[in-house]
Amino acid sequence: MGLRTRTAGVALRQGVLLFVALAGGICSSMAHAGDAAAAALPLLPMPAQVQRAPGHFEVSAATVISVSPGDAAAARAAHELANLLNRTRHLTLAVRVQGTAPAHAIRLQRDPHAAVEQAEGYALDVDAQGIRISARSDAGLFYGAMTLWQLLTPDNARGAVRVPALAIRDWPRFAWRGLMLDVARHYQSPATIKRLLDAMAEHKLNVFHWHLTDDQGWRIEIRRYPELTRIGAWRTPPGAGSGGEPERYGGFYTQAQIRDIVAYAAARHITVVPELDMPGHAQAAVAAYPRLIGVTDERPAVSVDWGVNPYLYGVDDASFAFIEHVLDEVMALFPSTYIHVGGDEAIKDQWKASPAVQAKMRTLGIKNEDGLQSWFIDRIGRYLAAHGRRLIGWDEILEGGLPASASVMSWRGTQGAIDAAKAGHDVVLAPAGSLYFDNLQSASADEPSGRLAILPLSKVYAFEPVDASLDAEQARHVLGLEAALWTEYMPSGWHVQHAIFPRIDALAERAWSPPQASHDWQDFLARLPAQLRRYRMQGIAFADSAFAVETTLEGGPAAALAANKARVSLGNQAHYGDIRYTVDGSAPTMASAAYAAPFEVTLPATIRALAFAADGTPLAAARTRTLDRVALSTRSSSDLHACPGGDLGLRVPLLPDLDRAGTPVYNVDLFHSCWIYPQARLDGVAAIHVDAARLARNYGLAHDQAKVVAYPANSAQGELEVRLDTCDGTVLARLPLPAGGAPGVRFDLQGTLPPHAGNHDLCLRFTAPIRGPLYAIGAVQLLDHAMAARHRPVSKEDGK
Numbered sequence: 001m002g003l004r005t006r007t008a009g010v011a012l013r014q015g016v017l018l019f020v021a022l023a024g025g026i027c028s029s030m031a032h033a034g035d036a037a038a039a040a041l042p043l044l045p046m047p048a049q050v051q052r053a054p055g056h057f058e059v060s061a062a063t064v065i066s067v068s069p070g071d072a073a074a075a076r077a078a079h080e081l082a083n084l085l086n087r088t089r090h091l092t093l094a095v096r097v098q099g100t101a102p103a104h105a106i107r108l109q110r111d112p113h114a115a116v117e118q119a120e121g122y123a124l125d126v127d128a129q130g131i132r133i134s135a136r137s138d139a140g141l142f143y144g145a146m147t148l149w150q151l152l153t154p155d156n157a158r159g160a161v162r163v164p165a166l167a168i169r170d171w172p173r174f175a176w177r178g179l180m181l182d183v184a185r186h187y188q189s190p191a192t193i194k195r196l197l198d199a200m201a202e203h204k205l206n207v208f209h210w211h212l213t214d215d216q217g218w219r220i221e222i223r224r225y226p227e228l229t230r231i232g233a234w235r236t237p238p239g240a241g242s243g244g245e246p247e248r249y250g251g252f253y254t255q256a257q258i259r260d261i262v263a264y265a266a267a268r269h270i271t272v273v274p275e276l277d278m279p280g281h282a283q284a285a286v287a288a289y290p291r292l293i294g295v296t297d298e299r300p301a302v303s304v305d306w307g308v309n310p311y312l313y314g315v316d317d318a319s320f321a322f323i324e325h326v327l328d329e330v331m332a333l334f335p336s337t338y339i340h341v342g343g344d345e346a347i348k349d350q351w352k353a354s355p356a357v358q359a360k361m362r363t364l365g366i367k368n369e370d371g372l373q374s375w376f377i378d379r380i381g382r383y384l385a386a387h388g389r390r391l392i393g394w395d396e397i398l399e400g401g402l403p404a405s406a407s408v409m410s411w412r413g414t415q416g417a418i419d420a421a422k423a424g425h426d427v428v429l430a431p432a433g434s435l436y437f438d439n440l441q442s443a444s445a446d447e448p449s450g451r452l453a454i455l456p457l458s459k460v461y462a463f464e465p466v467d468a469s470l471d472a473e474q475a476r477h478v479l480g481l482e483a484a485l486w487t488e489y490m491p492s493g494w495h496v497q498h499a500i501f502p503r504i505d506a507l508a509e510r511a512w513s514p515p516q517a518s519h520d521w522q523d524f525l526a527r528l529p530a531q532l533r534r535y536r537m538q539g540i541a542f543a544d545s546a547f548a549v550e551t552t553l554e555g556g557p558a559a560a561l562a563a564n565k566a567r568v569s570l571g572n573q574a575h576y577g578d579i580r581y582t583v584d585g586s587a588p589t590m591a592s593a594a595y596a597a598p599f600e601v602t603l604p605a606t607i608r609a610l611a612f613a614a615d616g617t618p619l620a621a622a623r624t625r626t627l628d629r630v631a632l633s634t635r636s637s638s639d640l641h642a643c644p645g646g647d648l649g650l651r652v653p654l655l656p657d658l659d660r661a662g663t664p665v666y667n668v669d670l671f672h673s674c675w676i677y678p679q680a681r682l683d684g685v686a687a688i689h690v691d692a693a694r695l696a697r698n699y700g701l702a703h704d705q706a707k708v709v710a711y712p713a714n715s716a717q718g719e720l721e722v723r724l725d726t727c728d729g730t731v732l733a734r735l736p737l738p739a740g741g742a743p744g745v746r747f748d749l750q751g752t753l754p755p756h757a758g759n760h761d762l763c764l765r766f767t768a769p770i771r772g773p774l775y776a777i778g779a780v781q782l783l784d785h786a787m788a789a790r791h792r793p794v795s796k797e798d799g800k
Contacts, residue, residue, distance in 0.1 A: 280346025
């Protein structure tokens with residue numbers, strides 16, 4: 001299923017015309033913040049138009065799903081609806097082929113005269129006599145069935161369900177409603193891919209962007225070049241053999257598996273757009289065929305370093321023959337109109353250093369390496385165009401001039417998309433700050449590994465793809481939007497689900513619903529609890545970060561220690577839900593105290609808090625905050641701050657390829673091995689205890705490598721320095737680091753501190769050599785004399 005140019009703009013324009021034509025009719029009841037009845041519908045994304053009516057229709061095991069003879073599209077949608085309803089509500093409905101719809105049935109019908117004419121649109125009507133879904137396209141029928149499934153699962157009950165009487169007229173705002181999954185960094189099984197495709201279909205997303213090749217792995221079988229998967233699909237992790245890290249990591253998809261996944265997606269009206277990165281991010285390919293496609297004859301290993309690596313494709317005829325042969329097999333596997341060629345983060349050092357490449361540039365009359373990349377991309381684009389396909393790439397392909405045939409996927413903010421659209425190129429919006437799902441959902445200590453540029457649910461929901469600076473003609477070039485999930489720090493299917501859900505709901509509503517139906521954050525939140533219940537029924541490991549209750553102490557832990565009591569505030573990221581709490585550590589229920597204003601507790605206390613939806617459904621797992629001397633004197637990795645001039649930009653696991661539940665994670669600054677323990681109360685403190693770790697320094701920093709700061713050491717192995725107030729302050733302690741260089745090792749450090757009074761920042765920094773392992777802090781505890789006597793530093797080998 002290919003995407004047509006400017007479909008999004010056409011659909012939007014048609015939608016506006018229909019809206020105007022129907023003003024005063026069904027549109028007058030379109031769901032928005034002021035329509036409380038429509039807002040109560042458990043639907044995500046919100047349909048374009050909803051009209052409520054008195055009454056209902058009850059669906060029970062006796063209800064039939066009816067389709068017309070020869071209506072294959074209706075039959076497929078009907079069976080998908082029946083299967084999904086059986087799995088989630090344990091309600092079994094028969095699908096029957098019938099010339100005339102019986103009374104009190106659910107009828108699905110492909111109808112060239114259906115009420116909604118927009119592409120992928122559908123009409124859904126419910127009254128006391130039954131339910132009818134009609135559409136002019138197969139996709140429309142399918143999406144109508146997905147909407148009905150949501151109406152049939154408003155709660156976590158089983159069996160029969162009442163559906164309110166209503167009329168829905170619905171169609172998508174954008175033609176490209178995408179989700180990208182990177183499997184080059186961490187391979188995901190075909191079963192995981194299919195579960196993700198199921199979820200995409202339920203959310204009416206229709207483009208699966210599959211990032212298949214990169215420096216760390218080549219994941220697609222190319223029969224003409226078997227070394228790509230024999231060599232390029234596997235790497236040796238930096239901690240191989242220790243702590244559960246595999247000796248050999250990787251995997252790839254056979255062509256048979258790919259055909260199966262593409263067909264599985266197509267049955268759910270999802271286009272699979274493959275990405276093969278070029279000219280950069282090519283190390284796995286070069287590792288397989290260095291003399292054929294590399295700029296030098298050097299054979300590198302498949303990279304274990306996340307980030308930017310130096311290996312590029314060559315620009316000679318042999319390299320292009322290789323790429324074209326690979327694309328021939330890719331196009332045979334993927335019927336999508338678009339082929340994604342990456343084009344991002346290609347540092348040009350190898351091209352600059354190569355006499356052959358420089359000679360090629362002179363022959364072509366190209367002045368610089370950015371221009372050479374533009375020429376490279378244009379040549380690939382022309383090859384794809386000759387085979388009826390279109391090239392799309394990341395916004396770096398704008399540098400050096402954008403080839404006329406290229407479309408742009410904008411990740412470095414939105415300016416690339418704006419520039420490309422104004423120049424007449426089709427664009428897809430995927431800005432890192434708003435739609436990169438590898439960004440963590442909160443800064444809480446219980447978040448897993450990922451990037452620490454926090455991307456909360458609310459920010460995804462607030463993203464507007466069409467910039468106000470675009471006029472109507474330019475806006476037609478906005479094909480849609482896409483969320484990206486890069487998996488450097490996500491080794492398992494659990495990580496993938498945690499990162500995607502429920503942010504996928506905000507993405508889906510921004511991509512599908514018209515702006516006037518998707519700008520009400522409170523209305524969105526009111527509809528989300530039903531979706532979270534569906535996730536629980538389906539066994540989806542969604543993140544509850546938006547609703548997790550945070551406990552905040554007025555004046556911070558130091559003030560609580562000084563007063564032996566604390567003034568406590570409770571809240572959550574979404575500012576939503578009825579918060580109930582206890583102070584004795586017991587599980588909160590709807591009968592527990594309701595939080596209304598800050599309250600005071602005497603130490604010690606254990607606060608447990610939970611936010612409930614209006615119907616009493618828990619919105620998140622209960623969170624616990626212990627308030628005693630030990631807890632208030634301890635800072636986890638998440639509680640520590642960056643040092644001046646630094647940035648704790650990543651939360652990384654103990655080992656990069658270790659897929660194990662409960663693996664410790666650490667907030668790190670790749671350029672400064674330095675943390676601040678804020679406002680430490682030092683009265684009576686005699687010692688400091690640090691839970692530390694030795695991690696792999698597996699980061700390709702390219703030209704930024706020179707920014708890594710080395711701190712002067714007093715020994716060859718280095719130490720952890722503790723300084724008072726600032727990082728130039730008095731040295732309170734130097735804690736020697738243990739010998740060894742293998743990553744994946746946890747160890748304790750402990751040392752005495754000279755007496756001090758009052759509250760002070762503590763600067764903690766490692767002076768170990770920066771060409772060795774990366775050291776990190778898991779937790780820091782300040783000890784009084786009695787506590788210090790009970791603590792003894794130990795090594796925790798093998799991640800234990």
